[in-house]
Amino acid sequence: xxxNEFARIIxxxxxxxxxxxxxxxxxxxxxxYMTAIGLICDKDDAYDIAMNVIEKLINYPSDPYAIKNHIGxxxxxxxxE
Numbered sequence: 001x002x003x004n005e006f007a008r009i010i011x012x013x014x015x016x017x018x019x020x021x022x023x024x025x026x027x028x029x030x031x032x033y034m035t036a037i038g039l040i041c042d043k044d045d046a047y048d049i050a051m052n053v054i055e056k057l058i059n060y061p062s063d064p065y066a067i068k069n070h071i072g073x074x075x076x077x078x079x080x081e
Contacts, residue, residue: 001027003070010057010064021058028074029054035078049081056081 001009012020032053036046056077067073 001070003067004065006070007064007067010060010067013058014060014064024057025054032074032078035075036081039079049078052081053077 009020009024013024029050033046033050036049037043040046040049053074
């Protein structure tokens with residue numbers, strides 16, 4: 001997924017489009033989860049972190065088109081969580 005496609009998905013999420021949530025979850029949950037496992041080595045906590053990141057993306061407060069590197073954003077969100 002490109003940055004522009006990711007921004008469109010977040011834009012749709014901000015408009016409460018449930019299909020966008022499905023796409024986001026299918027594309028990125030596993031990646032976020034595996035990143036979290038790599039950081040903390042606990043499956044339950046990694047799952048919680050991944051869900052929290054997805055939730056934060058659902059409620060993303062800023063302009064999604066200002067995101068320059070969506071993979072970097074996801075990694076940073078995961079590390080911060």
